[in-house]
Amino acid sequence: MHELSIAVNILDIVASTCREQGYSTVRAVRIKVGNAAGIMTDALVFSFDCAKSGTVAEAAALDIDEVPVGGACSDCGSDFTVDEPYVFNCPVCGGTAFRISSGDEL
Numbered sequence: 001m002h003e004l005s006i007a008v009n010i011l012d013i014v015a016s017t018c019r020e021q022g023y024s025t026v027r028a029v030r031i032k033v034g035n036a037a038g039i040m041t042d043a044l045v046f047s048f049d050c051a052k053s054g055t056v057a058e059a060a061a062l063d064i065d066e067v068p069v070g071g072a073c074s075d076c077g078s079d080f081t082v083d084e085p086y087v088f089n090c091p092v093c094g095g096t097a098f099r100i101s102s103g104d105e106l
């Protein structure tokens with residue numbers, strides 16, 4: 001369950017940022033997760049809630065912005081997004097000459 005190690009990494013980043021900037025408590029942590037990042041967001045929220053106890057983020061909620069997979073097609077010039085975590089063809093023209101531009105964020 002690699003969501004737990006991701007949650008622990010997020011909490012480490014939050015703790016060191018708080019130390020650097022002099023904050024003692026955190027109300028919310030907002031992250032972006034791409035649909036193609038291979039993260040189960042429910043499991044990540046669960047892991048965050050388990051791991052946050054005793055940290056500066058103990059009372060914080062984890063807000064996740066899910067980012068769809070998107071790309072730019074050089075056949076038809078379209079910028080597109082898809083609901084699936086993958087793309088094989090441009091959804092506009094069916095071409096394969098596209099470049100993925102979003103969806104692997106974490």
Ligand SMILES: [Zn+2]
Pocket residue numbers: 073074075076077078090091092093094095
């Ligand atoms: Zn296209």
